[in-house]
Amino acid sequence: MSRPLRLAVARRPGRPRGGDDPQVRDALLEAARTLFLRHGFRAVSSRQIAAAARVNPAMIHYYFDGKDGLYRAMLEAAIAPVLTRLVAMLGQQETVDIEALARSYMRVLAGNPWIPGLIVREVLSPDGSFRQAFIRDFAGRFAPMLRTVIGREIDVGHLRDDLDPSLTCISLMSLALFPFISLPITTRVLGVETNEAGLEKLIVHTLGIFLRGVARKETAHA
């Protein structure tokens, strides 16, 4: 029992044995993702994040140049994969099937439950700190793309010709996104189920509403 403290301390000062370990950096990113997305940027302190990552608070400044930098890094790490996949999905194919697009979009939201929360907190909230970047890097490109696709469908005659493309965009986004951002409420006041079967029912229902809502009279939904 000569040096009992050694066992309690996870890591003593000094350069670690292994080469360059991304342990500390990754632990900080993970803790930041959990805490920032749950409680928001201002509500979480650097000390809390460091404690959750079992790391010294000074490491935040060492690796990310402060709390702001950690936040930015966490946002990029969280958003980038999904974003690029979604944009690629829309950019690859020339003929876009709106139904398939909405379907995979909703599956992405259901598969990454932190996305709706992030959108609500950082994009839709007044003063959302990510709003500007979100508009520039994503919405600014995605929304006009979608409008173009819808406009073409209207011109071709697949959709009602009295539709406004922009407003139809909004309706589609509303139907596809809002159910997920309101999930914490609707599960409690409407008893919506979040399992796989419930998700599939939601998708089918939503697509049913939208497709009937935009279809020409002759082209009634199957």
Added chain:
Amino acid sequence: MSRPLRLAVARRPGRPRGGDDPQVRDALLEAARTLFLRHGFRAVSSRQIAAAARVNPAMIHYYFDGKDGLYRAMLEAAIAPVLTRLVAMLGQQETVDIEALARSYMRVLAGNPWIPGLIVREVLSPDGSFRQAFIRDFAGRFAPMLRTVIGREIDVGHLRDDLDPSLTCISLMSLALFPFISLPITTRVLGVETNEAGLEKLIVHTLGIFLRGVARKETAHA
């Protein structure tokens, strides 16, 4: 020029002449509404509110027992009138016209632009501090009511009989609410207009999508 400071200070200590002035209290409530709804609870300090109200910070504790109490009072003052009106609107009439209901609901949102922001920040955001009360006092009553109304319309045969009432509720809320909470984004990426004409177009468009989406085949929309 014996006591020049008197002119610079707006009010010296002591009981004011008039009876009980609600000036300070109201000034605090107004400043709180402006700042809280714009920047959120945590981002605004007591000193900022007091400064905006041109009042000593201690007045917050004197009148509202602290920042929390001021927040609660501000929420109640802001929500109560709209809330009671909306619930009364749904409770009075026995035969509910869904189209008229959605229409007036959207007009309320458009007429009180701070409501969408408040819902996003305090209800939909994770850790939204108003979420519990919102569910208990409003959504918990409003949503089941709406579901009942929709379910009856399905049973009567006005709507498709393969519709799920709960999911149809969500679709209606999505279509009616989301365009307003996403307005700061869509105005910039889709150029949506927010004037009276644009609002009317949005309402007509949204109702067109929804009513066609839920209508039976025979009962095609006008």
Added chain:
DNA sequence: GCATAAATTAATCACCTGTTTAAACAAGTG
């Protein structure tokens, strides 16, 4: 082996937070 660089710690910095206190002043009351 020795100097240098990298990684980590404990301690501390200046500042801001919500709140509280003690006093000052004005009005009402006897």
Added chain:
DNA sequence: CACTTGTTTAAACAGGTGATTAATTTATGC
């Protein structure tokens, strides 16, 4: 007049904030 009550102020309080520093330990290059 004295006394109490209500309102307001300036000042301070205890605690938390992000950021920084100096010291410490280890790994690496020569």
